[in-house]
Amino acid sequence: MTYSTDISGLGADHHWKFDGNSNDSIGSANGTDTSMLYTSSAIAEDATNCAETNAVGDRVSIPTTTDINNSAQARKAVAGWFMATAIQNPPKNIYGEGDASQAFRFILGWGNNLVFEVDDPSFTLQIFGDTALEVNRPYHLCMIFEGNGYGNELRAYLDGVEQTSAEPADRQPDATTLTARSVPEFGDPAGTVAVGGTAVILIAPINGKWNHWATWDGVDAVLTDMEVKETLFEKGALPDITISNSTESAMQTALDVYSSTVRDNAPLCIRIEDCTEGNFSLELDNITFNTLASIHIQYTGNDTLTLINKNGSDCSKTSVTGGGTIVLKTRTTLTITAKDVTDNSVIIGARVYIEADSGGDLTSGTEIMNTTTNGSGIATVSFDYTSSQPIIGRIRQGTSSTYYKNGIISGPITLSGLTQTVLLIPDE
Amino acid sequence: MAIVDDFSVTAGGNIRHDSGSTNYTVLELHRWLQDLADDASAVGNDIIDITSGTPSERSTDNIITLNSPYNIDDIAAEYLYDGSITQGGGDIVYSGLVVVGSLYGTTTLQIVQNNLLYDTDAPFWGTGINVDAANNILSRMLVKTRDAGADVDGKRIRIYAREWGETFAEFSVTMGLGNSTAAIFTNEDLNNQTASGTVATWSTITNVEGYQGIDVDGDSTVEYYYSQWNRATYTINQLYERCKYITRRGTAETIHTMDGELFRGITAQWDYDNEATGPYVEDETLSWGSGTTAGTGILLALDDNGVTGTVWIQLLTGVNPTDGLQITGGTSSCTADVNGSITTRSLPSVFLGQSTGSALIGGFGIGVEAADLTNSDKLFDLTNTQRVPPNNVTFYVYGLISGDRVLVTNDSGGIDTTQMTLSTALSGATETAIVVNSIPTDTAQTGTLRVVLDDGRHRYIAYTSWTGSTFTIGSSDWTDPDDAAISQGVYIGYIDKATATTQESFTVVYNADRTLFVRVRDGGGTPIKTFETTGSLGTAGGSTTAIRTSDE
Numbered sequence: 001m002t003y004s005t006d007i008s009g010l011g012a013d014h015h016w017k018f019d020g021n022s023n024d025s026i027g028s029a030n031g032t033d034t035s036m037l038y039t040s041s042a043i044a045e046d047a048t049n050c051a052e053t054n055a056v057g058d059r060v061s062i063p064t065t066t067d068i069n070n071s072a073q074a075r076k077a078v079a080g081w082f083m084a085t086a087i088q089n090p091p092k093n094i095y096g097e098g099d100a101s102q103a104f105r106f107i108l109g110w111g112n113n114l115v116f117e118v119d120d121p122s123f124t125l126q127i128f129g130d131t132a133l134e135v136n137r138p139y140h141l142c143m144i145f146e147g148n149g150y151g152n153e154l155r156a157y158l159d160g161v162e163q164t165s166a167e168p169a170d171r172q173p174d175a176t177t178l179t180a181r182s183v184p185e186f187g188d189p190a191g192t193v194a195v196g197g198t199a200v201i202l203i204a205p206i207n208g209k210w211n212h213w214a215t216w217d218g219v220d221a222v223l224t225d226m227e228v229k230e231t232l233f234e235k236g237a238l239p240d241i242t243i244s245n246s247t248e249s250a251m252q253t254a255l256d257v258y259s260s261t262v263r264d265n266a267p268l269c270i271r272i273e274d275c276t277e278g279n280f281s282l283e284l285d286n287i288t289f290n291t292l293a294s295i296h297i298q299y300t301g302n303d304t305l306t307l308i309n310k311n312g313s314d315c316s317k318t319s320v321t322g323g324g325t326i327v328l329k330t331r332t333t334l335t336i337t338a339k340d341v342t343d344n345s346v347i348i349g350a351r352v353y354i355e356a357d358s359g360g361d362l363t364s365g366t367e368i369m370n371t372t373t374n375g376s377g378i379a380t381v382s383f384d385y386t387s388s389q390p391i392i393g394r395i396r397q398g399t400s401s402t403y404y405k406n407g408i409i410s411g412p413i414t415l416s417g418l419t420q421t422v423l424l425i426p427d428e
Numbered sequence: 429m430a431i432v433d434d435f436s437v438t439a440g441g442n443i444r445h446d447s448g449s450t451n452y453t454v455l456e457l458h459r460w461l462q463d464l465a466d467d468a469s470a471v472g473n474d475i476i477d478i479t480s481g482t483p484s485e486r487s488t489d490n491i492i493t494l495n496s497p498y499n500i501d502d503i504a505a506e507y508l509y510d511g512s513i514t515q516g517g518g519d520i521v522y523s524g525l526v527v528v529g530s531l532y533g534t535t536t537l538q539i540v541q542n543n544l545l546y547d548t549d550a551p552f553w554g555t556g557i558n559v560d561a562a563n564n565i566l567s568r569m570l571v572k573t574r575d576a577g578a579d580v581d582g583k584r585i586r587i588y589a590r591e592w593g594e595t596f597a598e599f600s601v602t603m604g605l606g607n608s609t610a611a612i613f614t615n616e617d618l619n620n621q622t623a624s625g626t627v628a629t630w631s632t633i634t635n636v637e638g639y640q641g642i643d644v645d646g647d648s649t650v651e652y653y654y655s656q657w658n659r660a661t662y663t664i665n666q667l668y669e670r671c672k673y674i675t676r677r678g679t680a681e682t683i684h685t686m687d688g689e690l691f692r693g694i695t696a697q698w699d700y701d702n703e704a705t706g707p708y709v710e711d712e713t714l715s716w717g718s719g720t721t722a723g724t725g726i727l728l729a730l731d732d733n734g735v736t737g738t739v740w741i742q743l744l745t746g747v748n749p750t751d752g753l754q755i756t757g758g759t760s761s762c763t764a765d766v767n768g769s770i771t772t773r774s775l776p777s778v779f780l781g782q783s784t785g786s787a788l789i790g791g792f793g794i795g796v797e798a799a800d801l802t803n804s805d806k807l808f809d810l811t812n813t814q815r816v817p818p819n820n821v822t823f824y825v826y827g828l829i830s831g832d833r834v835l836v837t838n839d840s841g842g843i844d845t846t847q848m849t850l851s852t853a854l855s856g857a858t859e860t861a862i863v864v865n866s867i868p869t870d871t872a873q874t875g876t877l878r879v880v881l882d883d884g885r886h887r888y889i890a891y892t893s894w895t896g897s898t899f900t901i902g903s904s905d906w907t908d909p910d911d912a913a914i915s916q917g918v919y920i921g922y923i924d925k926a927t928a929t930t931q932e933s934f935t936v937v938y939n940a941d942r943t944l945f946v947r948v949r950d951g952g953g954t955p956i957k958t959f960e961t962t963g964s965l966g967t968a969g970g971s972t973t974a975i976r977t978s979d980e
Contacts, residue, residue: 351466353478370468370478396478398462406465406482427462427486 003046003236007212010227011220013067016080016213018051022060022186026214029068031060031186043138044081044211044236051186051210056203059187060210067217069097069104069184072177074149076104077221079142079157079232080213084205086135087112093189093202094141095213098181100194106141107195108133108205116143116156116163117195122175124197127156127166131292134265138209140233144223147176151222159237159267159294160229186210212236234319237295239271240264245301248280259285265292274301274322281306283331284313295319299326308384329384332417336380336409338373338395340402341423346377347404350397350424354381354409360389368413369393389413395422403427431460435504436473441483441497445504446473451558454492454511454524454570458484461498490524490606502572506552509568512605521574523603527566527587529612532595537567537612538588538677540690542581543724543744546571549678549689566612573603581745582720589614590677590689592624596777598692619783620669627673632660637684638710639729640795644807646818646937648873651809653795654694654729654740657780664805667796668783675779684728684742685711693779694728694793696748696772697740697810700755700764707732712759714741716749716766723747727757729793729810736767740793740810748772773812803938819938823965825923826931827974831952834932836923837878839945839962845880847919851897854879854906855913862891862899864918870939876924880917883909888924941966948974955979 004025007015014027020038022031036059037052044050051060064070082094088108096105098119107115114129133139142157154171156163164171182191187204194200216223223232240263243254251272263269269289272282284307289296298319299305305324309315310331318326334354338347354369356362368391369381383389393409404424411418434448435457443457452460461483464476476483483498490511494500499515500508505522513522527537534555539546547553558568573583583603587610590596595617599610635657641650659667674681679688708714708730715724723746731738739755748770749755756763773792776782781791787804788796792812796805803819825834838844848864862877873893878886887910891899906912922934922944941964948959957979963972 351468351478355479367479394478394482396462396466396482398459398464398466403459403462405485428489 006231006235007214012214013217014215017047018210019047020049029062029065031062034059036060040209042211043083043209045238047211053187053204053208054206057188058204059185062184064183068215069181071180073217074147074177075218075221077144077216077223081138081140081211083138083209084112084133084135085207088205091202092205095186096189096193097184100192100199102179102181103193118145118154118178119194119197120179123173125154125171125173127163129158129163137265138267142228145178148174149176157228160233235321237268239268240266241270243272245273248275248277251275252282255282258287261287263289265290268295268298269293271298279304283308283310284315286311287313289314299324329386330415332383332385334369334381334383334418337421338377339421339423341425347397347424348373348375348377350395352379352395354391354393357390357392361386383413385415431456437476439475441499443500443504445507451507451509454508454513455489457508458486458492505570508570509558519577522570523573524607525571526568526607526609527612528564528609529566532615535589535591540586587612592676593617593620619665619785620672622669627669630662630670633662633667633670634658639731642795642798644798644815644817651815653809654793655795657796659800664788665783665785668780671780672778692742693775693791694740694773695743696770698770699738699767701736701767703735703764706762708757708762709760712757714755714757716753716755820935821938821969822933822935823969824931824933824971828927828930830928832927832948832950834923834927835947837919837945839943843945845919846917850912850914850916850918853913855911857905857907858903859906860901860903862901864897867894867897870936872936876921878919878921879912881912938967946972
């Protein structure tokens with residue numbers, strides 16, 4: 001299923017793919033371009049190119065349409081992909097409907113900070129993005145309006161994450177509808193518009209890029225958080241790296257190429273396709289991710305992919321788009337030292353045993369560690385941590401003198417593993 | 429073979445002995461279990477490894493606890509020694525027993541617990557198990573002393589050595605954790621040399637059980653005992669052997685309704701009052717108390733005085749009662765309260781007492797028919813007073829035939845007619861007493877006298893008793909001419925009769941050697957010349973044999 005199909009599957013009324021033109025692939029509100037370019041690479045899935053503005057007056061105008069702008073709307077949603085190629089100096093219009101009096105607008109403000117705004121004679125609502133848009137990094141934007149006959153709120157999303165810093169803070173329009181507005185425009189508005197209820201002149205981003213913008217009206221406009229995140233954002237995000245479908249071993253080899261790297265701020269860092277062998281595991285060997293990256297790893301298959309962070313890897317944001325599951329683990333080390341309580345000497349050859357207790361991810365009784373201490377009295381084992389794991393652990397040395405009484409290892413196993421010195425009491 | 433070959437452990441914690449005859453210390457058991465418990469995974473039939481709960485704990489090398497569900501059974505316990513095993517959260521304890529000492533010959537020690545033989549007449553330890561001769565250790569084994577959460581008779585046991593032909597011995601011990609020690613010493617019993625099969629035929633040796641009055645010391649007053657043994661035709665030492673036979677290891681005999689192997693004798697006595705629904709019945713089991721004051725005993729002798737009395741018992745289980753505790757009869761349902769303190773009694777190794785080979789030193793309360801005793805024997809009555817039988821000596825005159833007239837008197841060169849002299853004249857028509865100057869102490873309580881009358885005749889008179897200087901006679905006429913004045917002679921006719929048999933005898937209590945004058949005459953169908961001689965009555969009695977010289 002293509003990304004375009006996913007969008008239409010959510011009941012969008014209009015969809016401008018911007019893959020070579022500004023045609024409406026669902027409705028008939030084809031856009032009119034003013035100096036738009038379609039030569040740059042797409043910034044989202046299911047497109048080859050994107051719409052681009054490189055001059056202040058560039059725009060795509062959408063014909064006035066009842067279910068977009070030309071009516072009072074009790075429920076409305078607009079979403080799409082946008083990227084700026086530079087920090088914008090004056091504020092820019094990403095998408096907007098209306099003028100200085102009533103508007104529905106995505107604004108790129110100073111320092112590339114986002115403002116999601118609706119204006120009406122009876123209210124002005126602004127939601128502020130929590131992250132300045134990094135240049136040359138695509139973002140998915142979404143804004144949803146519900147009048148007080150429905151949810152009575154304005155919601156805004158950045159890469160599928162709801163933005164909640166708003167003015168007023170309650171984000172409530174307290175009005176039945178959003179008054180009809182003037183035509184929708186991508187880029188430079190033809191007329192005067194408003195920001196915060198105050199008339200300003202907005203122009204097109206330089207450069208600004210767009211893919212896959214869609215509008216909803218009515219019940220379909222009330223998109224859920226999950227629909228915004230998992231369908232509109234995650235399914236449209238382009239990966240920096242793709243680990244293609246193959247055997248587990250081959251996919252591991254492919255992934256190991258990126259060991260000891262730091263992945264950039266991106267909507268999607270690594271996409272992992274399905275494995276030919278069903279459920280599979282891959283280790284991330286010292287792969288770290290920019291904290292602003294929206295998805296670290298995405299799995300597109302329908303099996304279970306176990307991802308193991310090791311050697312400092314910090315993958316934490318995952319996405320599944322094919323019905324499968326990602327089990328995220330962190331490889332930790334369990335280090336148990338056995339010593340004699342009387343003289344603190346190390347105990348060699350003691351049996352160290354740890355099993356899972358109830359209350360964790362592992363089935364109670366699952367053996368975690370069953371080995372003996374080495375010449376330094378130490379026994380270690382690797383453990384792939386998912387969540388805090390209660391344990392039952394013990395140490396015994398009853399085969400040869402010096403004999404010891406049973407020692408207890410206490411848990412749980414945490415993200416940092418388990419390091420413990422157990423003092424054993426001689427049993428002779 | 430090693431312990432791993434002889435024992436196995438199931439997944440459920442059952443530690444069982446599978447094969448072999450080797451015994452192991454409790455510490456070896458613990459070490460073996462711990463050795464298994466640090467294995468990566470279980471192998472074979474020993475299902476313990478690192479994944480298992482800790483099977484055992486060692487408090488000391490001799491005190492081991494098995495953590496639930498690990499457990500041994502009674503069979504497995506037979507192959508363990510030198511310490512204790514506690515299991516089931518403390519509900520079951522096998523205590524370690526060490527028997528030290530020395531035994532004569534091949535001896536099978538017995539253990540009595542809760543008035544029962546532990547593991548029957550043929551116990552698993554046989555004639556000795558886990559012996560350490562260098563340290564005088566006769567046997568070491570485990571004894572179950574707590575079961576199902578309750579101590580077995582307060583963890584008390586008694587070890588017996590009752591082997592035929594050897595001295596008997598016993599030792600009482602209260603067991604606990606670790607090892608408890610008992611000491612047993614036996615030797616050859618030189619007074620028990622008869623084959624047991626022979627002693628088995630001595631069934632005419634009998635006993636009257638219960639409270640018995642016997643005048644053992646011949647003072648005309650009975651003392652009381654809890655038995656009255658009759659040795660029949662057997663010697664006093666044979667009586668001793670018979671009593672050993674009844675109580676030896678493996679006996680099938682019973683005494684006081686008990687298995688002879690369990691019989692010991694009187695261990696305690698007390699006075700009682702407030703008797704109700706009485707009386708008690710001898711040989712019934714008495715019971716008292718509860719918990720730590722509980723006990724049972726078999727009633728061996730009863731002196732019942734209505735609502736009060738005295739009982740003598742052998743303690744069977746528990747502890748002796750205390751003042752005020754109510755005692756209940758198991759058969760009679762009689763109840764009474766202990767009145768005063770309990771008196772405990774020490775036991776001889778053989779309940780009858782000690783044999784010197786020819787005499788008996790009786791155990792407390794043991795009674796024997798007076799006629800079966802000699803002056804060498806010593807008995808102790810139920811007041812624990814020593815009673816010594818008088819030295820009864822017998823003088824025999826043999827060689828008689830029916831119709832002979834036999835006269836035996838004190839000798840003074842012939843008949844000692846002035847053995848005694850009258851202090852009071854005999855002249856009345858109804859004299860009932862003969863008072864003399866002094867009656868010899870070895871004079872029999874009943875017998876005959878000759879009184880020298882004033883006219884010279886020697887009058888025959890029987891007496892029924894004497895005391896001091898007075899003989900008691902039946903009322904008789906001593907008027908003239910059958911009178912006798914003061915200072916007339918009186919002498920004892922030790923034998924003064926016409927015999928109807930071939931021997932005559934008399935028995936007196938020996939005081940000092942006495943020379944006797946013996947005369948035998950027969951003037952009948954086969955007359956003989958008068959036979960006269962002297963004889964000596966000593967500490968062993970005496971005898972003489974008439975020489976029959978025909979007078980035809």
